[in-house]
Amino acid sequence: MARDRQYRLAIVQFGRMLHENGFVAATDGNLSVRLDDKHVLVTPTCISKGRMRASDMVIVDMDGKRLTGKRRVSTEIAMHLLIYRLRPDVHGIVHAHPPTATGFAASGYDLNRPLVCEVVVGLGSIPLARYGTPGTPELTDALEPLIPHHDAILMANHGVVTFGSSLESAYMKMETVEHFAKIALVTHLLGNEQPLGEKEVEKLHQVRHRYNGGAAPRKPVAADDLQTDGLQSDNEPKETAGSRR
Numbered sequence: 001m002a003r004d005r006q007y008r009l010a011i012v013q014f015g016r017m018l019h020e021n022g023f024v025a026a027t028d029g030n031l032s033v034r035l036d037d038k039h040v041l042v043t044p045t046c047i048s049k050g051r052m053r054a055s056d057m058v059i060v061d062m063d064g065k066r067l068t069g070k071r072r073v074s075t076e077i078a079m080h081l082l083i084y085r086l087r088p089d090v091h092g093i094v095h096a097h098p099p100t101a102t103g104f105a106a107s108g109y110d111l112n113r114p115l116v117c118e119v120v121v122g123l124g125s126i127p128l129a130r131y132g133t134p135g136t137p138e139l140t141d142a143l144e145p146l147i148p149h150h151d152a153i154l155m156a157n158h159g160v161v162t163f164g165s166s167l168e169s170a171y172m173k174m175e176t177v178e179h180f181a182k183i184a185l186v187t188h189l190l191g192n193e194q195p196l197g198e199k200e201v202e203k204l205h206q207v208r209h210r211y212n213g214g215a216a217p218r219k220p221v222a223a224d225d226l227q228t229d230g231l232q233s234d235n236e237p238k239e240t241a242g243s244r245r
């Protein structure tokens with residue numbers, strides 16, 4: 001139970017950081033931790049992520065059924081459970097609406113361009129999943145093909161979901177995505193984008209693979225993607241990896 005308490009306090013802490021950083025407004029966003037192979041600790045719905053208490057959290061089983069907690073479980077629980085099912089290496093998930101990255105997602109842009117070496121090493125690429133109504137299978141269907149190969153996904157006209165080996169790791173990836181979105185926007189405004197070349201990206205993927213050790217396989221950014229995805233100077237939104245139009 002001591003560990004349960006520790007995870008509750010971690011959700012409180014990272015929820016507060018999401019709110020303080022402006023990554024969520026009002027009662028937006030949700031966070032969860034995998035407690036074991038049958039239980040997930042998750043934030044309730046209709047509560048500010050900036051002012052949660054440890055006792056507000058809900059424990060659900062892998063079907064999303066509430067086992068403990070007084071509040072109603074997050075409406076996005078199906079998205080969390082899908083990620084835990086597809087990625088045994090994942091133990092923490094964060095969903096938020098950081099304004100810059102969500103602006104990309106609302107403009108039909110992914111964040112796949114290799115503009116910053118550390119982002120290529122840390123996240124590989126950040127694809128855009130097609131739009132799906134929150135809390136419905138439309139959304140989980142759009143995310144499903146992307147989850148095995150990515151740790152951060154933009155959700156069209158909605159927000160961002162990040163996941164990692166711990167809640168802290170998932171939260172840090174959310175910060176990286178929003179920071180990188182700001183960099184990508186400034187790069188675009190300056191009008192002289194200089195993405196890393198194919199060879200440089202390949203070397204960074206080798207570093208990334210070493211960092212990840214035996215973790216789930218990651219799809220590298222394909223050379224073709226480097227030239228066609230992301231924020232383009234012609235402002236043409238491109239077909240995305242999650243598209244099934």
Ligand SMILES: [Zn+2]
Binds near residue numbers: 028095096134158159
């Ligand atoms: Zn949301």
